Amino acid sequence: MFNLSGLTFILTYFCITSSLLGSLEEEPKCFSRFDYEYKVVQKLAELENKQKEQQQTIEKLTNKCSSGADTANEVAFSAYLTGDMTSVQSYRIIIFNEVQINIGEAYNGKTGIFVCRTPGVYVFFWVTTNKDRTYMNTDLVVNGDECSQAFSDSGGQNDYSVASNVVITELKFGDQVWIRSGAWHNGNLAGERRTSFSGWMLYRR
Known part of the structure; x- marks a missing residue:
């Protein structure tokens, strides 16, 4: 600079x-x-x-x-899951395939991975939805390390359940961030844009 x-x-x-x-x-x-x-x-x-x-x-x-x-400093994205996911294996990357905004082109809608190109402090927010007696826990992962979790569970009800979480983390050039399924779930996740992943830069470092 x-x-x-x-x-x-x-x-x-x-x-x-x-x-x-x-x-x-x-x-x-x-x-x-x-x-x-x-x-x-x-x-x-x-x-x-x-x-x-x-x-x-x-x-x-x-x-x-x-x-x-x-x-x-202009880095921000927002992506959604359009279709339901079933038979999801543990520790699988969730690909939010519909990318509505991707300023800076850091999020890849085909791989589900955000790659940092501008070092700084970032905010990541994700929402998971389950319906009709299903449950799913998800992790936010940075370079392979779990940072936080979210858990949505419809229990014994034929209804929707929603979970969300937010993480603030500092990233270096080349760091990778994604959402994955956890270890405790029955392999189902609701789409229809009810499950989403977003992120943006707070400030540059």
């Missing part, structure tokens, strides 16, 4: 020094006091115009650096 205050100082110092040196080297030749004062005023006007141009250049560079940093 650019140090904008340092960049501004260097450019300003260079511009002022160049202007002063140019003034000394191009001292006007005068034939009278009036002629001398006129040419001095001319030179001051030229220096003022150069200073304005240099200030505009500094502002453009500053804005360019700032806009580049803001763009790098």
Whole structure:
């Protein structure tokens, strides 16, 4: 990331020094006091115009650096499970196949894995739904390590049950995050966009 205050100082110092040196080297030749004062005023006007141009250049560079940093921080996704899953094995990655938003293209709707491309602190939120006497526990996993769980259980009822959880974690470049089935479940998970996975960056590190 650019140090904008340092960049501004260097450019300003260079511009002022160049202007002063140019003034000394191009001292006007005068034939009278009036002629001398006129040419001095001319030179001051030229220096003022150069200073304005240099200030505009500094502002453009500053804005360019700032806009580049803001763009790098734009990471967010939201994905859903469209169809019911049955006979789910333990520790299987849940693929949320319908990706509605994917700013930064960090989540892959074909593999179900989020890959960090911008180091920072992230928030991940997921919802699981079960229906009609089924149950499912899921884990949020970072680089193969379980971070947290959610458990939804319809029990003995012909009804829906919902569970959710949220995790805040710091990620480095290349870190991977996904949702998987846990060890205690009967292999069923409801779709119809009732089961979802979302994430976004809080701030860059």
